[in-house]
Amino acid sequence: MLSARVLATIFSIVVSAIAVGILTYPFWVKLRRDRLIAKPFPKHWLDIVESNVAIYHYLSVEQQQQLQGYIQIFLKEKQFIGCLGLQVTEEMKVTIAAIACLLLFSDRKTYFPNLRSILIYPHAYIVNETVITDLYVVEERRVARLGESWTKDQLILSWEQVSQDLLNWQDGHNVILHEFAHQLDQEDGQAEGVPILSRKLDYAVWAKVMTAEYLQLCDQVERNQKTVMDSYGATNPAEFFAVATETFFEKSKQLNQKHQPLYELLKRHYRLDPLQWL
Secondary structure, three states: OOHHHHHHHHHHHHHHHHHHHHHHHHHHHHHHHHHHHHHHOOOHHHHHHHHOOOOHHOOHHHHHHHHHHHHHHHHHOOOOEEEOOOOOHHHHHHHHHHHHHHHHHHOOOOOOOOOOEEEOOOOOOEEEEEOOOOOOOOOEEEEEEEEEEEEOEEEEEEEEHHHHHHOOOOOOOOOOHHHHHHHHHHHHHHOOOOOOOOHHHHHHHHHHHHHHHHHHHHHHHHHHOOOOHHHHHHHOOOHHHHHHHHHHOOOOOHHHHHHHHHHHHHHHHHHHOHHOOO
């Protein structure tokens, strides 16, 4: 039987090893990611990106190379799961990764750290949703959804909807951009329409612009006025950020004309300027 002193020594060694592992983990993650970025981008992946992601052709050569690196890291760190019998293909994985990684050009290259699995349904899927009516009556409804982002570790997409979005890059709707914007928002554990920003000073500007634009959309929707952004953005601030992100990439000219402060805010955040792609 081991003495108390030996047990204490073993415990101390184990604790020290764990502490060293925790402290060095970011270093090893960065090293692994740097090696992935340095690897040549597979030719058949490039064919998929060039065929399915219209935005890719408008990026500079440097931005294209950056995106390729992001895709390689994304595909290494995330798993894809087909639902309802769907067989996940390489085209599906590369396409989803390429569009999602458009949101990673900002200063914070965290690669959606909370996300582990992407579930892909062949079409819209049905969920049970609990709602509270105006009479404070709790009802459970079956609702069809095209995508969903969870604060824990999963994101859900309808491949049918993704395929439709690929055919039209200027209608303001993109389920991948929408759900992965939610992932950015949920990185701190909260879904409130505020992603983690690079500088503390940025939060004041973000709050001012986003609040004003959100209230304006809510007012337009209430008045049944035509809007640049989808009316679903008036649901709450989290949905507003996701819808604004879709609109920024897909209807940049209209967003800049009608909501220039919002466009400029998102341009600074994502470090991309879709107006240059027109």
